[in-house]
Amino acid sequence: MKFIFGKKLVDQNEVAIGYNDLALLRGYGLFDFFRYVNFQPLFIDDHLERLYRSADRLRLRCPIGRRQLKMLIHRMIRENGMKDGAVRMILTGGYTENAWSISRPNFYATNEPVRFPDxxxxxxxxxxxxxxxxxxxxxxxxxxxxxxxxxxxxxxxxxxxxxxxxxxxxxxxxxxxxxxxxxxxxxxxxxxxxxxxxxxxxxxxxxxxxxxxxxxxxxxxxxxxxxxxxxxxxxxxxxxxxxxxxxxxxxxxxxxxxxxxxxxxxxxxxxxxxxxxxxxx
Amino acid sequence: MKFIFGKKLVDQNEVAIGYNDLALLRGYGLFDFFRYVNFQPLFIDDHLERLYRSADRLRLRCPIGRRQLKMLIHRMIRENGMKDGAVRMILTGGYTENAWSISRPNFYATNEPVRFPDxxxxxxxxxxxxxxxxxxxxxxxxxxxxxxxxxxxxxxxxxxxxxxxxxxxxxxxxxxxxxxxxxxxxxxxxxxxxxxxxxxxxxxxxxxxxxxxxxxxxxxxxxxxxxxxxxxxxxxxxxxxxxxxxxxxxxxxxxxxxxxxxxxxxxxxxxxxxxxxxxxx
Structure with a gap:
């Protein structure tokens, strides 16, 4: 499975976060999540808008721009070949110097099956x-x-x-x-x-x-x-x-x-x- | 710098957490933190007791036992050679199957300088x-x-x-x-x-x-x-x-x-x- 890490498509095993990210040390981070059907994302623009707005609120600068992210998501779900599924995007507080201050955020996006209630x-x-x-x-x-x-x-x-x-x-x-x-x-x-x-x-x-x-x-x-x-x-x-x-x-x-x-x-x-x-x- | 990861001392760069840990996806995890002076930890037993008690409360099973952890902390601060400092121990929700359920927790402990207020x-x-x-x-x-x-x-x-x-x-x-x-x-x-x-x-x-x-x-x-x-x-x-x-x-x-x-x-x-x-x- 290919995932997005920073600005690149990488193998999912390459997506790992170092010990001093503010998400791990202080639970500081945000995410968004949308599903897609037959490779067509549902309401993706709404989700991306909320992602970047949330980032502003938490003072986190997403390392990838909106237009580039949208293209990369498209490539990810096409290359992974899972017809229906979901994309989860995580933006963390980044590697912190003092276990408190915000730094350059880490960003990744994963591709997963959707689970609906029974x-x-x-x-x-x-x-x-x-x-x-x-x-x-x-x-x-x-x-x-x-x-x-x-x-x-x-x-x-x-x-x-x-x-x-x-x-x-x-x-x-x-x-x-x-x-x-x-x-x-x-x-x-x-x-x-x-x-x-x-x-x-x-x-x-x-x-x-x-x-x-x-x-x-x-x-x-x-x-x-x-x-x-x-x-x-x-x-x-x-x-x-x-x-x-x-x-x-x-x-x-x-x-x-x-x-x-x-x-x-x-x-x-x-x-x-x-x-x-x-x-x- | 040597850090503890699981049950082992490893190089600090080897301490990384995969994309689907519940700490990253859901902010689910706990930590504890103590300082030491001249290689002598202050109140370490209190901190370890709280760590394992907190783990019970959050239903996280620490992958390393208390006695073994205490010995490994001793080795870590001796080998790192930083006379005065602090140890931060992180226990996460673990790699989750469904972005919600608790799994086998990840545990790591880092060694860092202490910063007191001005x-x-x-x-x-x-x-x-x-x-x-x-x-x-x-x-x-x-x-x-x-x-x-x-x-x-x-x-x-x-x-x-x-x-x-x-x-x-x-x-x-x-x-x-x-x-x-x-x-x-x-x-x-x-x-x-x-x-x-x-x-x-x-x-x-x-x-x-x-x-x-x-x-x-x-x-x-x-x-x-x-x-x-x-x-x-x-x-x-x-x-x-x-x-x-x-x-x-x-x-x-x-x-x-x-x-x-x-x-x-x-x-x-x-x-x-x-x-x-x-x-x-």
Whole structure:
């Protein structure tokens, strides 16, 4: 497998990071991740825009420019010959002189298969556990996922799919997904603050608003008592229904009609996107 | 320079971590750090105990046992010939199959010079900026220092030394140090919850309690209005006075008599420690 390291395509075994990178010593770094279908990346420009914007926020200068990176990604996935898959791009704090200061960042991009949730999650909806937590610099896709991995045994024990983060009851997001409800009046609502600006979220809000009332606003755990549906979105989740949060069953306890409709519409939206002209042009 | 990698002493350039370690992909890992004087480690058993306890908490199995590691550290600092210095030990989440699951951890230990704060910080005391923040799994020395590094430009602009973390006004700790006040009655108080169990803190509380009333309890930002002194401790800080938090001047705005006394006593305590029989025996 060929991976990108700095400005070059190299063998995957050549991608290694020295002991004093700030990502290893201090967890300082960011990433982005997109999938592609039949060699056609989905929403790549959105992901690259977020990558470079996140880099600015963390004061990390990506060693490869956007246009060159896009071309190299194209070459990587073509040469690797994996028809459908995903690309993960990592930007680290770089080799630090004093175990604290930012340096020249290391950048690499890997090519991997995509893993979607099991079919039964799509059919029955998922259970979430609420967790009082706010991600560090939440609008940046930092590499800090410590809380999610730390709590994984509790999720497994509870038969839950993921954590639902909130602060004093105000819901923000999941470890790796955005959150939505369908309220009693049929409006799709999604948290507006302290979230990652998800790329799937951006596109979902766009096409959903052509068919439903949509609102970005605060949502609380208390609101879940009366909502009719809840769902999440993410690059590897697409649209996935939520049937339960802690002990609280959402609506009918199964994927609702709005969620099911959005699941179908999203598949069509993605197909239209990847079927259109080569997005590398 | 020789470093420890896994169970072996290797050249420092051989210490590199592959692209799919959970520390790089997800910031999942922990570390510990101690200093040594004249080849004699300070409080090494406390640091090793915390390292292995932290590993248990994060479900990471250190690939080298405690006794073997201690011997290898001894060999490393002897062979490197740096008389005074520090050892940093990193334990990562390991090479992950799915960018999420814990695997066999990577472990390495490096040997580096110690950098203490500038003399003027010890003479005049430091300024802190308060920050509403709670470290993830605060009793574990995780590698997540994103917030501290992210806020560094604000510290520099304000002439501040570090952040003082609190939740709704209840103080916990600094990015890399424990916090203490001397109250109006002359009692030394230090936060008891949501903190790293500092090794310097442990020893300071021990010897300070022979001379002063000492209490582990909640402390709020509001309490700083009336305290007589404040100070911090840490492996590379030793005992360091705090003269100001945000716009609030602490006591007389300079190192107070209790802090100055503890600074001296700590130097003597460390000297007695490293002068005694070889702590590797």
């Amino acid at each position: 079919a039964h999650h799509y059919e029955k909806g998922i259970k979430l556990l609420s967790e009082s937590y706010l991600r560090d610099v939440p609008d940046v896709k930092t590499i800090n996922y410590l809380m999610g991995i730390y709590r994984q045994p509790e999720l497994d024990a509870a038969g839950a799919f993921d954590l639902l983060f909130h602060q004093d009851g105000r819901i923000s997001e999941l470890t790796r997904s955005n959150f939505y409800i369908v309220d009693e009046g049929g409006t799709i609502k999604t948290p507006v603050r302290d979230i990652l600006q998800g790329v799937t979220r951006k596109h979902l809000l766009k096409f959903a608003s052509e068919h439903y009332p949509v609102m970005e606003t605060d949502i609380t755990l208390n609101d879940l008592k009366t909502v009719k549906e809840a769902f999440i979105t993410g690059t590897t989740k697409k649209v996935l229904a939520v049937r339960q949060v802690d002990d609280r069953v959402i609506g009918e306890g199964q994927p609702g009609p709005v969620t099911l409709d959005l699941m179908k519409r999203f598949e069509l939206y993605c197909k239209a996107w990847t079927d259109k002209e080569d997005s590398f042009n | 003399a003027h910080h010890y003479e005049k005391g430091i300024k802190l900026l308060s920050e509403s923040y709670l470290r993830d799994v605060p009793d574990v020395k995780t590698i997540n220092y994103l917030m501290g590094i992210y806020r560094q430009p604000e510290l520099d602009a304000a002439g501040a030394f570090d952040l003082l973390f609190h939740q709704d006004g209840r103080i916990s700790e600094l990015t890399r140090s424990n916090f203490y006040i001397v109250d109006e009655g002359g009692t030394i108080k230090t936060p008891v919850r949501d903190i790293l169990q500092g090794v310097t803190r442990k020893h300071l509380l021990k010897f300070a309690s022979e001379h002063y009333p000492v209490m582990e309890t909640d402390i709020t930002l509001n309490d700083l209005k009336t305290v007589k002194e404040a100070f911090i401790t840490g492996t590379t800080k030793k005992v360091l006075a705090v003269r100001q938090v945000d716009d609030r001047v602490i006591g007389e705005g300079q190192p107070g008599p209790v802090t100055l006394d503890l600074m001296k006593r700590f130097e003597l305590y460390c000297k007695a420690w490293t002068d005694k029989e070889d702590s590797f025996n």
